Amino acid sequence: MVLAADRLEFVERKPPLVFDEIDFTVVNPERLATRLADPLEYAQRVEHLVGVTQMETLMPRRSDEVERFLVQWTDDELGHARALGHLMELVGLQPVPLDGVVPPSQNAKIGALGRASKRLHEVIEVIWATSGAMNEHLAMTAYHRIDAILQADGEQALHETLFRRLRAHESAHKSFYATYAAARWATLRGWQRRLARATLRRTWAPVGATEAVDRPAFARTVVALSADDWRETLVDPLQSIAERIMGAAGEVGPIVERAVVLTLESDPAGEELLQRL
Ligand SMILES: [Fe+2]
Ligand SMILES: [Fe+2]
Numbered sequence: 001m002v003l004a005a006d007r008l009e010f011v012e013r014k015p016p017l018v019f020d021e022i023d024f025t026v027v028n029p030e031r032l033a034t035r036l037a038d039p040l041e042y043a044q045r046v047e048h049l050v051g052v053t054q055m056e057t058l059m060p061r062r063s064d065e066v067e068r069f070l071v072q073w074t075d076d077e078l079g080h081a082r083a084l085g086h087l088m089e090l091v092g093l094q095p096v097p098l099d100g101v102v103p104p105s106q107n108a109k110i111g112a113l114g115r116a117s118k119r120l121h122e123v124i125e126v127i128w129a130t131s132g133a134m135n136e137h138l139a140m141t142a143y144h145r146i147d148a149i150l151q152a153d154g155e156q157a158l159h160e161t162l163f164r165r166l167r168a169h170e171s172a173h174k175s176f177y178a179t180y181a182a183a184r185w186a187t188l189r190g191w192q193r194r195l196a197r198a199t200l201r202r203t204w205a206p207v208g209a210t211e212a213v214d215r216p217a218f219a220r221t222v223v224a225l226s227a228d229d230w231r232e233t234l235v236d237p238l239q240s241i242a243e244r245i246m247g248a249a250g251e252v253g254p255i256v257e258r259a260v261v262l263t264l265e266s267d268p269a270g271e272e273l274l275q276r277l
Contacts, residue, residue, distance in 0.1 A: 001065065001183045007176040008065055012072050014172045017079050017165045019086075023157035029091040031153060038220040039146055040088050043139070045096040045217070046208035047081035050074060054103045059125060060115045066125070069176055076169050083162055122184060123192045127199055129181035130245045134238045134256070135207035136174035141233060143167040145225040181245045197246050204242075205259045215263040219270030222260070228276065235260055 026032055055070050056062070062070070085095035114121035147163035188196065209218035226233050239256040246252050264270030 001180070004065060004176065004180040004183050007172075007179045008069055011069060011172045011176050014168065015165065017076070017083060017162075017169065019079065019082060021161065022083055023161040024087060024090055025157040026087075026091060027154050032150070032155065033091040033093055035149060035153070036146060036224070037093055038217065038224045039142060040084060040093060041096055042208060042217045042221040043142060043146075044081055044084040044088060045098070046139075047077050047084060048096070048098050049101065049208060050077035051081070052098065052101050052103055054107065055128070057103060057111045058107045058114075058128060059121070060111050061118070061121045065180070069180075073173055076173070080166055080169065083166075087158070087162070119189075119192060122188060123196050123199070126181055126184045126188065126192075126196050126245075127203075129177045129184060130196075130200060130242060131204055132177035133174050133181055133245070134204070134241050136170045136177060137238055137241055138206055138234070140167055140170040140174060141237070142221065142225060143170060145233075149225075178241065178245065185245055193247070197251055200242065200246065201253050201255050204255045206263065209259075209263050212266070215266035216270070218263045219265075219267035222264065223267075223269045223273050227273075230260065230273070231257070 051074065055074075059066060088095045110124055114124045143163055143166045147159055147167060150163060151159050185193070185196075206218055209215050222230050222234065235256045239252075239254065242252050242255060261274065264274050
């Protein structure tokens with residue numbers, strides 16, 4: 001896990017997002033709110049969810065490296081949520097309230113399996129890190145698109161002091177997850193690999209869109225940000241991350257396309273996007 005240690009240091013040493021240093025100057029609040037309401041709402045909710053997810057319960061056996069990563073990662077994502085929530089308020093959008101949101105109940109059950117068996121813990125860890133790499137890539141892509149829209153609209157301050165940094169953070173997170181997942185995968189036995197693949201196939205969904213009730217918000221974000229190229233910009237890169245870590249395409253299956261189509265079907269705008277192809 002030498003490479004993962006290296007990536008962890010990179011995550012810890014990257015320039016932080018300091019709230020007081022963000023320049024929230026908005027040239028045209030109405031335009032920003034109109035164009036980016038759905039993506040901002042989705043991103044702010046997902047960033048904030050991290051604070052209650054408590055990944056620690058999923059991995060009671062975590063190593064020093066994973067422990068350190070989770071501390072930095074939680075801090076980063078909550079900082080992202082705070083900045084996005086503030087921006088939303090500035091342009092007249094309502095940040096998503098998260099009162100009463102509790103960690104997913106299955107995390108504790110999965111954690112108990114890992115506590116009972118080291119081999120199962122290794123499987124849990126590889127699934128966590130693989131889907132983490134996929135979801136961080138997704139976040140990175142979303143911020144890249146939001147940033148491009150802001151730049152095109154002349155919102156230079158937000159580009160310079162917020163969205164560039166957000167993208168860089170997600171990229172750093174992704175590189176740790178992907179490196180950790182690949183290193184862990186290399187240590188797994190055949191049955192562990194089959195179990196990890198089968199579980200990812202059955203359970204993977206874009207972050208923040210696991211529950212049916214949250215799928216439309218994700219669908220509208222895809223519609224707002226990627227329009228007709230969602231397969232190239234969203235499905236293909238995430239699928240290839242899963243395949244690079246977990247092996248040949250046939251063995252992983254088209255998990256990303258299936259999950260994204262499911263979210264698109266949940267909203268009229270998403271349905272329309274699907275029919276355009
Ligand atoms: Fe984030
Ligand atoms: Fe992240």
